[in-house]
Amino acid sequence: MKPSLLVLIPLGDDSRARIAASFDLHYAPTHEARTAAVGTHGAAIRAVLTNGTTGLTSAEIDAMPALEFVSALGAGYENIAVDHARARGIVLANGAGTNDDCVADHAMALLLAVVRDVPQRDRATREGIWRDALPMRPSVSGKRLGVIGLGNIGRKVARRAEGFDIEIGYHNRNARDGVAWRYFDDVREIARWSDYLVVATPGGPSTHHLIDRDVLEALGRQGFLVNVSRGSVVDTDALAHALGNGVIAGAGLDVYEGEPRPPQALLHLPNVVLTPHVAGTSPEAIGASVDNFITNATRHFAGEDVLTPI
Secondary structure: OOEEEEOOOOOHHHHHHHOOOOEEEEEOHHHHHHHHOOOOOOOOOOOOEOOOOOOOOOHHHHHOOOOEEEEOOOOOOOOEEEEEHHHHOOEEEEEOOHHHHHHHHHHHHHHHHHOOOOHHHHHHHHOOHHHHHOOOOOOOOOEEEEEEEOOOOHHHHHHHHHHOEEEEEEEEEOOOOOOOOEOOOOHHHHHHOEEEEEOOOOOOOOHHOOEHHHHHHOOOOOOOEEEEOOHHEEEEHHHHHHOOOOOOOOEEEEEOOOOOOOOOOOOOOEEEEEOOOOOOOHHHHHHHHHHHHHHHHHHHHOOOOOOOOO
């Protein structure tokens, strides 16, 4: 008999079919379906697939007495009740490394788009406005980029930026061994040094509003912010004030507080580029994430260690 699996996140038909080949799949990607599935099938569920945004609560874990394996599809797991799961002896895994390239690519796309003002110039071209009527935009190359969070994604962003002859600095909880890039132990100091600040740190209480009004003021009038981590890391009200009052030059956000509802305070501002939390999604990245989940879950139910434990 195949293990019963509860899937709490949207998946395409192909991904669901691949997972269903190995598991008795209960698909519940909406709040209503989730509540119904836990209530109806909770006693039989042995595994859950979720993500960092959707999470899994302590109460839901308690409603699934047979639960023994929980996985986040991507790297993030901030809304999974990790401590509660561990206290139950539940094995935890994530999709670390499966979409790093995709996220790093998107971070550079947001940076290029906001610095070069691509969305506004696309709109101007469609309206028949020629370049002479538009203000010039700065070059991207030859500047300084500060990476907040030098994990796998942060490193890949930095390496991509080096291709633009950009000088790299980084802020992390601790300096990384064997890393030649300049280390800053203070977020405001790296913001003050940077022309571009790319946020790639995990979400959760320890990084809540890490990018606040003081950091944005330190980044300054010529500075640009990009966030591909979690919306909670950036104080939305402080960012709206900074963008609307010339405190910083612009921002590119793939994530924001209050998802999936768009950030109303930012929608009217011309110096922000917004995408709907898609940095980690591509056919290649989703395929790799699903493969990683199937491998981890199969290993667990075969009595083997998972490859990407939390």
